[in-house]
Amino acid sequence: MNEEGKTLEQDTLRALVNRNDSEAQRTLFEAYYRRTYAAVYNILRRREAAEDITQDAFIRAFRNLDHLQDGAKFGAWLVVIASNLARNYLKREKRIYLTDDLPSSQGNPDGSDTEEEAIRSLETERVREAIRALPPEQYQVIVLQYYYDLKMEEIAAMLKIRPGTVKSKLFRARRRLADLLELDEEAVCLTDEGGDREQWPKEES
Amino acid sequence: MAERRKLKLTEDLIREALKVEFESIEIPPADRIWRRIESQLAKPGTSGRERTFFWSRAAAVAAVCLVVVAIGGLGIWWIMQPGMSVADSVVPAESEESVGIMEASDEDWQSFEAPENEIADDSTAVSPFGEPDPDPPFWPPELKPGLVLQEAIILTTAGEPYYKGAIYCRGDICLIWARSEEAGELIDRFIDHLGGHIVFPPCEREKANGMVQFTIDGRPALAWQEDGFNQVLVGISGSPSLEELIEIKEKEAR
Numbered sequence: 001m002n003e004e005g006k007t008l009e010q011d012t013l014r015a016l017v018n019r020n021d022s023e024a025q026r027t028l029f030e031a032y033y034r035r036t037y038a039a040v041y042n043i044l045r046r047r048e049a050a051e052d053i054t055q056d057a058f059i060r061a062f063r064n065l066d067h068l069q070d071g072a073k074f075g076a077w078l079v080v081i082a083s084n085l086a087r088n089y090l091k092r093e094k095r096i097y098l099t100d101d102l103p104s105s106q107g108n109p110d111g112s113d114t115e116e117e118a119i120r121s122l123e124t125e126r127v128r129e130a131i132r133a134l135p136p137e138q139y140q141v142i143v144l145q146y147y148y149d150l151k152m153e154e155i156a157a158m159l160k161i162r163p164g165t166v167k168s169k170l171f172r173a174r175r176r177l178a179d180l181l182e183l184d185e186e187a188v189c190l191t192d193e194g195g196d197r198e199q200w201p202k203e204e205s
Numbered sequence: 206m207a208e209r210r211k212l213k214l215t216e217d218l219i220r221e222a223l224k225v226e227f228e229s230i231e232i233p234p235a236d237r238i239w240r241r242i243e244s245q246l247a248k249p250g251t252s253g254r255e256r257t258f259f260w261s262r263a264a265a266v267a268a269v270c271l272v273v274v275a276i277g278g279l280g281i282w283w284i285m286q287p288g289m290s291v292a293d294s295v296v297p298a299e300s301e302e303s304v305g306i307m308e309a310s311d312e313d314w315q316s317f318e319a320p321e322n323e324i325a326d327d328s329t330a331v332s333p334f335g336e337p338d339p340d341p342p343f344w345p346p347e348l349k350p351g352l353v354l355q356e357a358i359i360l361t362t363a364g365e366p367y368y369k370g371a372i373y374c375r376g377d378i379c380l381i382w383a384r385s386e387e388a389g390e391l392i393d394r395f396i397d398h399l400g401g402h403i404v405f406p407p408c409e410r411e412k413a414n415g416m417v418q419f420t421i422d423g424r425p426a427l428a429w430q431e432d433g434f435n436q437v438l439v440g441i442s443g444s445p446s447l448e449e450l451i452e453i454k455e456k457e458a459r
Contacts, residue, residue, distance in 0.1 A: 033234030
């Protein structure tokens with residue numbers, strides 16, 4: 001999340017809290033609709049239901065703004081509300097409808113990607129598909145950790161679970177991603193640089 | 206083309222994938238959705254906990270009602286036929302159940318916080334790396350000058366062996382010293398399980414001088430065996446050096 005985004009959230013939230021400001025609510029709605037909808041859609045895979053849930057999440061968020069302690073976390077808080085609603089919906093429905101993927105802009109339309117960029121883009125797409133295939137509870141923690149950059153304790157507080165549980169969900173999510181991507185164990189080593197790693201030694205006999 | 210390069214699941218790649226996922230979506234916030242939100246918010250005295258109204262569900266319920274009424278009507282007609290008694294007829298159980306879905310169940314609704322079934326919040330869980338150990342073994346109060354014992358913990362993950370450990374800190378540098386509780390576990394397996402407990406997979410393993418050096422989340426770690434029991438020193442914050450871990454191991458962990 002960039003600094004501009006944070007300023008927008010804090011100013012807009014202040015306006016909302018001070019008075020029931022419809023314009024401020026609309027600004028937040030427009031700023032956060034896409035990513036909230038995307039998170040819900042990834043859990044439900046149903047456009048209409050995702051729309052209903054996203055709408056409901058905004059209503060609940062606006063009505064419960066006083067529960068939000070840090071305005072800079074509005075996006076993460078909203079996505080927790082939305083994804084929890086989506087999970088509850090799934091539990092009730094106990095079935096998943098597969099639909100077409102959402103329209104999204106991918107790659108470079110003018111075809112000016114270098115080979116390196118094209119490879120990276122394909123890798124990103126593979127990881128993106130694997131993330132979509134995660135179970136909802138693992139998807140939730142991956143999004144909070146890697147998109148919203150929340151600390152483990154912050155995720156735990158938002159999801160009302162223990163930090164140790166967040167830890168194990170994250171670990172399982174990464175393992176699941178590696179499985180989905182059919183990576184070997186060595187490739188699961190997470191680093192910021194993603195540099196080459198040595199092979200893991202075989203088990204001692 | 207992409208197959209030529211082996212994919213590495215890096216944190217950057219996950220971040221990039223999520224950024225594309227959330228920021229490239231071409232679903233603009235529709236006016237009609239905003240109007241619905243606005244009208245809901247304008248309603249006075251409504252709590253934030255009512256259920257979402259799904260038109261598709263309402264249509265399904267209406268269809269079920271029609272079927273139930275039709276079946277019920279047919280049943281009554283059947284009973285009223287000459288030669289039939291009430292005792293001869295059985296109301297299908299399915300009909301009763303079907304009527305049941307007309308009733309809104311409070312169990313369906315959970316609060317927007319959606320508390321996890323399996324976990325209750327536990328404010329006593331101080332460390333994200335484990336649970337406080339109620340019955341700790343002896344841990345030296347200080348490993349090196351300034352590197353002071355903070356708390357004894359149990360590193361545990363469901364279904365895996367647990368280890369007892371202690372957190373030592375000096376300023377922002379913290380490390381865990383942990384030991385296996387049972388002898389005989391392969392040291393590589395021990396390191397794998399430890400990675401599970403600490404979330405980050407162990408990387409860059411290198412065996413030298415009876416020790417396994419590796420990294421967890423880019424920080425140095427050191428594992429060794431003593432009398433069949435595995436032990437590990439692993440940095441968890443700040444930047445303890447591998448040399449410092451070796452020095453601690455040589456001095457304290459005999």
